[in-house]
Amino acid sequence: MATEAVRTKVAVLGGGVGGMVAAYWLTSTPELREQFEVTVHQMGWRLGGKGASGRNLDQGGRIEEHGLHIWFGFYDNAFLTMRQCYEELDLVAPRPQGCPIRTFGDAFTASPDIGLYELYGGKWIPHTFAAPERHSILHPELGMEGPLPSIWHLVSNGIEWAIETWDAICHDLGIDGHRLPHEPVHWFVHLADHVEVDLDEFDVGVKQRLTGWIHRMAGEVGKLTLQNPEAHAATHFLKELVIAPLVAFKQELWEHVVESHCDNPRVRVFFTTFDTFISTMAGVLAEDVLAKGFLTIDDQELSAFLGKHGAHPFTLELDHSPFLRGWYDAAFAYDCTGDTRTADLAAGAGIHGILRLIGTYRGNVAYKMRAGMGDTIFGPFYEVLAARGVRFEFFHEATELVLGDDGPGDGAVTAIRMTRQAEVLGGVPYQPLVDVGGLPCWPNRPLWDQLVDGDTLCADGVEFEHGQCAPGAAEFVLNRGEDFDHIVLAIPPAAQQTLCRLLRDRSPAYADMAAHSVSVMTQAGQIWTRSKLEDMGSPFGGRAIATSFVEPVDTYCDMSHLLEREAWGEDPPRGVAYFCGVMADQPDQAAADQQVAASIEALLHDYATVLWPDAKDADGAFDWSHLYAPGCGDAPAERLAAQYLRANVVPTERYVLTPAGSTVHRLAADALVEADPSGPDHCPNLVLAGDWTMNGVNGGCVEAATMSGMQAARALCGTPSNVSGEDSRWLSGYRP
Numbered sequence: 001m002a003t004e005a006v007r008t009k010v011a012v013l014g015g016g017v018g019g020m021v022a023a024y025w026l027t028s029t030p031e032l033r034e035q036f037e038v039t040v041h042q043m044g045w046r047l048g049g050k051g052a053s054g055r056n057l058d059q060g061g062r063i064e065e066h067g068l069h070i071w072f073g074f075y076d077n078a079f080l081t082m083r084q085c086y087e088e089l090d091l092v093a094p095r096p097q098g099c100p101i102r103t104f105g106d107a108f109t110a111s112p113d114i115g116l117y118e119l120y121g122g123k124w125i126p127h128t129f130a131a132p133e134r135h136s137i138l139h140p141e142l143g144m145e146g147p148l149p150s151i152w153h154l155v156s157n158g159i160e161w162a163i164e165t166w167d168a169i170c171h172d173l174g175i176d177g178h179r180l181p182h183e184p185v186h187w188f189v190h191l192a193d194h195v196e197v198d199l200d201e202f203d204v205g206v207k208q209r210l211t212g213w214i215h216r217m218a219g220e221v222g223k224l225t226l227q228n229p230e231a232h233a234a235t236h237f238l239k240e241l242v243i244a245p246l247v248a249f250k251q252e253l254w255e256h257v258v259e260s261h262c263d264n265p266r267v268r269v270f271f272t273t274f275d276t277f278i279s280t281m282a283g284v285l286a287e288d289v290l291a292k293g294f295l296t297i298d299d300q301e302l303s304a305f306l307g308k309h310g311a312h313p314f315t316l317e318l319d320h321s322p323f324l325r326g327w328y329d330a331a332f333a334y335d336c337t338g339d340t341r342t343a344d345l346a347a348g349a350g351i352h353g354i355l356r357l358i359g360t361y362r363g364n365v366a367y368k369m370r371a372g373m374g375d376t377i378f379g380p381f382y383e384v385l386a387a388r389g390v391r392f393e394f395f396h397e398a399t400e401l402v403l404g405d406d407g408p409g410d411g412a413v414t415a416i417r418m419t420r421q422a423e424v425l426g427g428v429p430y431q432p433l434v435d436v437g438g439l440p441c442w443p444n445r446p447l448w449d450q451l452v453d454g455d456t457l458c459a460d461g462v463e464f465e466h467g468q469c470a471p472g473a474a475e476f477v478l479n480r481g482e483d484f485d486h487i488v489l490a491i492p493p494a495a496q497q498t499l500c501r502l503l504r505d506r507s508p509a510y511a512d513m514a515a516h517s518v519s520v521m522t523q524a525g526q527i528w529t530r531s532k533l534e535d536m537g538s539p540f541g542g543r544a545i546a547t548s549f550v551e552p553v554d555t556y557c558d559m560s561h562l563l564e565r566e567a568w569g570e571d572p573p574r575g576v577a578y579f580c581g582v583m584a585d586q587p588d589q590a591a592a593d594q595q596v597a598a599s600i601e602a603l604l605h606d607y608a609t610v611l612w613p614d615a616k617d618a619d620g621a622f623d624w625s626h627l628y629a630p631g632c633g634d635a636p637a638e639r640l641a642a643q644y645l646r647a648n649v650v651p652t653e654r655y656v657l658t659p660a661g662s663t664v665h666r667l668a669a670d671a672l673v674e675a676d677p678s679g680p681d682h683c684p685n686l687v688l689a690g691d692w693t694m695n696g697v698n699g700g701c702v703e704a705a706t707m708s709g710m711q712a713a714r715a716l717c718g719t720p721s722n723v724s725g726e727d728s729r730w731l732s733g734y735r736p
Contacts, residue, residue, distance in 0.1 A: 328340070
């Protein structure tokens with residue numbers, strides 16, 4: 001009689017993006033499901049980590065997020081995973097026809113505009129960047145695999161934008177833009193369409209093709225010469241014949257136009273954006289990032305790197321450099337005060353992000369989810385994984401990893417100490433989802449009626465996500481070989497201090513990572529309004545994401561499209577705005593909540609009429625009656641209390657930063673597994689997953705966490721074989 005094969009047991013600790021993606025790819029084929037038995041252990045009642053959201057069933061089923069979550073168009077791995085997840089969902093757990101989000105196409109909506117604020121002359125000035133749609137071989141359909149563009153295409157796109165924008169500005173100003181000797185080189189715009197080359201393999205044949213192009217273009221414009229073309233490498237070609245003239249043009253632009261037209265906002269924004277791009281490219285070429293990768297410049301701070309390679313001091317003053325400032329805001333790249341003077345972002349990670357954002361997006365530059373992140377992302381993950389046989393153990397808090405004492409040659413985790421925060425009635429699996437408007441959603445609190453003594457726990461206000469437990473909560477142990485063989489550690493470093501105490505004591509590499517991981521508390525506010533935000537005069541309409549605004553709550557987004565997924569009944573709100581930013585560390589949740597309330601009240605009191613110029617009262621101040629707050633009085637604090645304000649205080653909610661010099665201390669997903677078996681860092685059954693690892697993006701975002709989860713799965717099962725963009729040499733056209 002045949003015996004059933006014993007499956008390898010994997011314990012995934014943490015249900016954020018990294019953990020879910022690792023579980024997804026570990027079980028992505030029938031063969032892998034026969035090989036691996038996966039269990040997800042999650043503190044509290046819901047998946048999501050920093051990306052968790054919940055529905056407030058007492059307030060119209062409104063969506064309550066940890067913060068603002070936008071998916072940028074360069075999230076190749078994240079969109080690929082979700083496309084496949086939705087396709088499988090339709091096979092294994094199909095949603096009914098009336099469900100508002102059934103397919104991948106239902107899940108996201110394009111957000112093609114980026115709004116940026118500039119503080120100049122004491123006034124906040126809005127600017128909109130409308131990014132064109134891109135659909136080509138290099139920019140295939142969202143969620144489909146395709147190559148990344150090389151530096152040829154990025155420089156070409158940048159020059160094309162510069163030419164079009166500069167010509168339009170010159171026309172509006174009535175000046176002759178062609179009187180500057182080093183205007184942008186028009187011919188290079190067409191070059192990338194004819195030359196597809198890995199810069200590490202720049203052969204004579206390609207040189208000859210380039211030479212022909214250069215001579216033809218030189219004959220047309222009468223400005224270019226190339227001596228001994230066979231001896232010129234591609235990087236030298238880019239430096240001398242493309243970037244160097246653009247650097248000269250930039251300098252002439254400041255001296256002859258910008259300095260005398262600084263009061264023109266279009267001129268300022270064009271110059272600072274163009275300066276950022278050209279200084280970036282000059283630095284990338286000068287420091288051989290093409291061959292060496294972005295990690296080699298991560299010891300430098302981004303603005304210092306740009307200044308080193310020619311960025312004008314005017315550009316480096318972030319208040320009136322909205323494009324550069326916006327990238328710092330997107331990365332939460334300040335210390336806990338949110339002071340722009342403390343901006344600190346590793347140059348490699350920052351430049352990688354900028355180039356991926358503007359140069360490699362597919363379709364549109366950004367996308368908004370059509371419901372909360374819990375509903376759009378973690379609901380489908382849960383349903384698909386459960387259908388595959390993945391077990392979910394909610395209310396399981398991991399408290400300590402126990403290491404073996406067998407010495408060199410093993411060093412594995414032999415046990416996981418756990419706390420069962422609450423008991424589920426009847427000993428059956430907890431059922432986490434609720435229906436809101438036909439869509440499976442996560443509630444904003446536990447479903448108390450499924451828990452033992454649920455009414456009492458509810459009345460006592462037990463906060464499971466803060467590590468609190470039911471009275472008499474049981475501690476138990478998961479043992480290696482019996483309950484698990486391998487572990488995916490998908491809990492961020494700020495929450496690992498006790499959990500990984502023994503690992504930190506033994507492994508110098510892990511201890512170094514933990515000591516240099518930097519994170520910050522964040523704050524978020526969701527404001528529902530009685531009027532549409534467009535009717536209140538929003539300069540960005542209903543599509544843009546706006547950042548580089550007042551610190552510390554510097555980012556704003558119209559999320560009114562979500563109202564159709566909420567269930568307000570009669571007289572619903574007409575608009576909803578999301579805000580987020582960093583916040584100074586607070587001693588406890590109560591103090592943090594007070595700080596968020598004060599920050600959002602101050603923002604609306606002082607600057608709401610900048611965001612919404614038509615929301616003024618008779619005295620010109622913000623009219624607080626615009627806030628949707630049924631049954632509340634007119635006092636600002638009272639109306640504000642009816643909104644959703646959140647301080648992300650607990651360690652699992654903190655945002656991981658990438659300051660200069662920090663990346664080298666990160667660990668790859670398989671770093672401990674692949675460490676020297678005779679050394680103290682070797683841990684053969686522990687892989688890592690999360691945006692805090694060395695993953696290719698090395699910054700706090702969904703794409704970084706997805707890449708890390710894929711890399712964790714690959715370390716255990718070999719799948720997926722390819723993680724797009726993980727090699728830091730992608731800009732050279734490198735293909736592993």
